[in-house]
Amino acid sequence: MLQTRPDLGAPEPYTFPKPRRLAVGGGTVVAIDVPGQTFAAVRLVHQAGGASEPPENMGVAALANEALEDGVHGNSSLAPALERHGAEWVSRVTWDSFVTGVDAPVTRLRDATALLAEAVRAPALRDEDVLRRRDQILERFWLDASVPSTLATRAIGGQLFTGRYATPLGGAPERLKGVTPQDVRDFHTSSIAAVAGTLVIVGDLAGVDLEELGATVFGGARAAQAPASTPPGPAPGDLPRVLILDRPDSVQSALLMAQRAPARTQVDLPRADGVSDVLGGMFTSRLNMELRERLGYTYGVGCRFDLRRDSGVFLISTQVDTETTAHSLTASLAEIDRLQREGVTDGELSAVRESNTVGLPVTYSTPRSLAGALVEMVVHDLPEDHIDRLRAGFERLTAADLAEAAGEYLRPREMVTVIAGDAKRLEGPLSEAGAGPVTVRDPETLWS
């Protein structure tokens, strides 16, 4: 005898674990103890991301970040040293941050953190290593851009912004060629080595001396200063518009619809993320139910906000059959229109509220995700109860909030649609899609 659908009781209230926080020298250690979690995540956060790079050195942060992997002895010596401890180097540059770190068994935390410290504070940064990395990045730029979704994503910045955001985060070929090993060393010395930063540690911390780890990593480096931020200007040209990046004979199109959004501090996250969830943030969102589950046009479609310290982007992305590309675009615009005119259903409201509140134990069930939340709090200077405040914000959401947010945050008339696909088959249908005039470009010409 099969059972009937069970009624769920109320979930246990969730509270984000309170981090331990201690000042060590010029830096701060922020840690979460997860008893029984034998694999730890360690992250060192600096504020020197891509957004603060000067125009003549675009890509220097990403290049420096990679070059740290050459270690104190050069010649890619860091990873093998970590590998012997069963540890892994984890690093990335975002527009607003420069993050380095290791994932390691807690039993090897001391050794792995010592290697992190010397790699960040005293890397060799030899000419030959930096040049090798730079040349590899330059070649990889085109290797990666041969993937249609990557190509389209990289083109978005130049369609929405002037200034630094117009060029991809890692830089672009012509400019990057001019970044020298000395530029990398100068950037590293002033923005990374000399600045203590914040050390994030998550794992079973029994027997772990946080102060000692902090002292190892910070040494005598000075405290960080609040980063300056200047809002970027818009890219020239009328909106909306469509840009086709010609990829002859593609059987599919990578379709991106992007618009500018406010800076992170200016966005009410529960309202904005809530409306994004309803439109395309979940499997059961409107775009996916329409384009995938009803029309069968795509393997998947999604949308999200990419919010930065001084600006933001809202982005819808999918990959669709060439023949259905124009209809996918108009169908997506129709879903935005319907959301703005009719607001959300009770079911959608409850899905947004529940998924962003009761699901928190799932979201934060890994050392990496806990560390990720702490890194975000450091980068954006958020209070340590940020996650709990966010949860409370979602719990308060109403249908009226989401309807209002749909009008406030979704701007279809300000969208740029970027499509990597077969121009000769796309140009005609797209010019009738009502998403603005269509331009075709050879991808090669974008960054030269």
Next chain:
Amino acid sequence: MTTNGAARRVDQFTLDNGLRLVTAPASTPQVAAVNLWYGVGSRFEVPGRTGFAHLFEHLMFQGSGNVAKGEHFDAVERLGGEINASTSTDRTNYYETVPEHALDLVLWLEADRLATLREGMSQEVLDNQRDVVKNERRQRYDNQPYGTALERILRLAYPEGHPYHHATIGSMADLDAADLDYVLDFHRRHYGPDNAVLTVVSNLDPQDVRDRVERYFGAIPARPRTAEAPDAGLTGLLGGPVADRVVETVPAPGVFLGYRVAPYGEGDFDVMHLASAVLGQGQGSRLYRRLVLERGLAADDGGAAADLLPFRYTPSLMLVNMIAREGVSGDTLEEAMIEEIGTLAEGVSDEELERARAILERDHLQTLSHPAGLADSIGSCTQLFGDPELAFTWPQRWSSVTTEDVVDLAKRLLVAENRLSVRFDPESAGEPAAAPAGGSAG
């Protein structure tokens, strides 16, 4: 030796209908990870029916007797849970991670589609998901540079008619040919509680979990007959060297080499797993140090050139893949890779083997460090080897492997007679390789 302290806390139960249940503790509170491994994958597919196991996986989300289309995803997503499924040659697994209080709902959803999927199936649903899967195929294979490599590798590695000769995604023609009767029959043949391992990772009492599972799954009958898999037996070397040369729109020459090795689970598989790490995993690996750093022949992949493709029921494959640097021909890179692979037979140092062991252990521990990964590992070890504890003790298998073991096996297996090669070259051969060729997408 690295073990997880939870090793002694795995509990196993078998229901009367044959469903195997394994429970294990989670390292963070208030969460439950559920993973169902069904013993069916693309190895059960016959010519003309390729891609079916995976298409069927999609259909499992399209509604069943008491669950509407979309309801399964909706129920889990509104709990903030994680939900998905995957299909390989050897299994199909379905998994959800949810807040602990929602465990019953997930068990009910899984039980309902196991017991009553056929009641929710329709031609319309099949047609829609066929289109979705065809777009998945375009997105992941046909519209990606080097995207057809795996299909080409399998065609060379296993003879025509062998169940591992084709890739799990299947062909467009076979997807088009899938019909509703076959869907219903596939469910009847393969989806029974006796063909599944259910793993639950949570902090609930194991007996409590067992009672809940009994409540939802206990009444589902076992299959009347066990499905028979096509014969996958294969002995000897690959019969190489064999090659597939492709000229198409790619940004640079790409070399994929494959060698037949032991089935997943055998001791020789572990030896070759370590060999692949010595050769091509991490920035301390030979291929990275020689071909990326010293000779500058290959694009920097961060040290991810070699790995094993694990098959339980037939010889597995060791795959080695690199992309050429600008100005380096495919021939030059391929020769250099073969030469470097050949050096394994000349000797391996203790330090290299230790590094390889540390890397594999690290990856293993990382998988176990989150509830979904732990549940998946346990499901795998139970379904494929009948031993959930292996999920925790697997690294011990690497500890007894010696440098002589690696060298001996390399001498036997990493030879031309056992090698396949799939090569992609840009259409405009002779021009600088990594620059975007005229008219291509670059």
